[in-house]
Amino acid sequence: MTVQTGAAIVSIRDEIVDINALAIRTASANKRITAEVCKRLSTLSYEELGFLASDRSSPQDRRYLLWIAMCRYYLFVGEFASEVLRERFLLGETISLADYDRFVLNKALWHPELESVSTATASKLRGNVFKAMREAELIEGGPRGACAIVPAVPGHTLSEMEGPDAASLLFLPVRGLVN
Known part of the structure; x- marks a missing residue:
């Protein structure tokens, strides 16, 4: 840039x-x-960047868009969001640090480099993901216990901007694709 x-x-x-x-x-x-x-x-399009910077976007849509940007840049986080966060939301369950740890263990089967990450680094990364979910207001609850998953309700403009397939909205705890 x-x-x-x-x-x-x-x-x-x-x-x-x-x-x-x-x-x-x-x-x-x-x-x-x-x-x-x-x-x-x-990772954001010019349209998304404009929306993020405009007064047309609500503070919550901005938080969602920043979470989406994180999920796009860090594919691992995006996979966690769509495979674990969203799935647990659809099942009506909470999410915990143990869910993240299981996700990492499952991914290590396909990505052996994950096994070489130190315990301290893994813990810091896990903490950063949960902190980002809290900041995006996707979860609420204690840092150590199970967290309630907050349903995402993207505004109309954000939903339309993400396109007809709304694939990026799958990083959010939503029921189905939002149009």
């Missing part, structure tokens, strides 16, 4: 870091978080 400013081309990511647009205390965290945000936003 770049913008033309006079004769020089300035990277948007570098500009965000330089002006500390995200108001992050340390320079290293500023760079890391800005890079992460840019990676996730890169």
Whole structure:
């Protein structure tokens, strides 16, 4: 992503870091978080980015779209969302850290590289996924116990924007495709 400013081309990511647009205390965290945000936003279409930045979108639709961006960028998270989060929602069940751990064990059968992830890293990744689900208001409940899954109700504009198949909405706890 770049913008033309006079004769020089300035990277948007570098500009965000330089002006500390995200108001992050340390320079290293500023760079890391800005890079992460840019990676996730890169998965969104121009229409989705415009919607995210506009006053047409509700705060909840913005949270859903940011969760969708995370699921698109991190395919593993997307698979967890559609295979575990949504499935448990459709069955009327809660979701827990143990569900995530079982998902990882099942995926390790097909992806042996998952077995080499340290326990500390695996725990941090699991915590980040659950934190992101809480921030998107897809789950509620204690960090250690079973969490209630909150039905997602995307707004009409977001539902239409995702297209006729609404595949990205399958990252959300919804019943069927939303049109």
